[in-house]
Amino acid sequence: MAKIRTGRVGEQIKKELSVLIQSELKDPRIGFITVTGVDVTNDLSQAKVYLSVFGEQEQKDNSLKALDKANGxxxxxxxxxxxxxxxxxxxxxxxxxxxxxxxxEKLLGDIGTDKNESQ
Incomplete structure (x- = not known):
């Protein structure tokens, strides 16, 4: 029963955070971010939010810093x-x-092209 509730809460947090990050946050450090998943603990005290950030490592670091700043x-x-x-x-x-x-996927594609070339 608890697993069902944490799953529902996680999905709702994911949906709401996606909207909040895209529309409400005005920090220029935040790039193009997609919320890919949310893991909520059983007691609902913590939620790990997994993000996909478009860009280089520096852009990812800047986006994380900006989100940590906007946590409250x-x-x-x-x-x-x-x-x-x-x-x-x-x-x-x-x-x-x-x-x-x-x-x-790229590595598997490379293996496939190498096999075709050797035949």
């Missing part, structure tokens, strides 16, 4: 939009799985 604003806005007794503490992390997946 984001939590207060989440509290207004989602009815929870306690809004979880937000921990922002860069999601490297998309880059990892595209790298694996």
């Amino acid at each position: 604003f984001l939590r207060s806005e989440l509290g207004k939009r989602i009815r929870l007794r306690h809004v979880p503490e937000l921990i922002f992390k860069i999601d490297e799985s998309i880059a990892y997946g595209s790298r694996i």
Whole structure:
């Protein structure tokens, strides 16, 4: 039962944070950010927010710093939009799985072209 609730809360936080980051935050350090996932602890005290940032490593670092700075604003806005007794503490992390997946796909494509050339 608790897993179902944490999953629902995580999805709702993901949806609301996506809207907040895109429309409400005016910090120029924030680039093109996509919220890829949210993991909420069982007691709803913490939420790890996984982000995909378009750009170089410097852009990713700047976006993370800006989001950490706006953490209080984001939590207060989440509290207004989602009815929870306690809004979880937000921990922002860069999601490297998309880059990892595209790298694996490129490597597999290279293997396929090497095999065709050798035949």
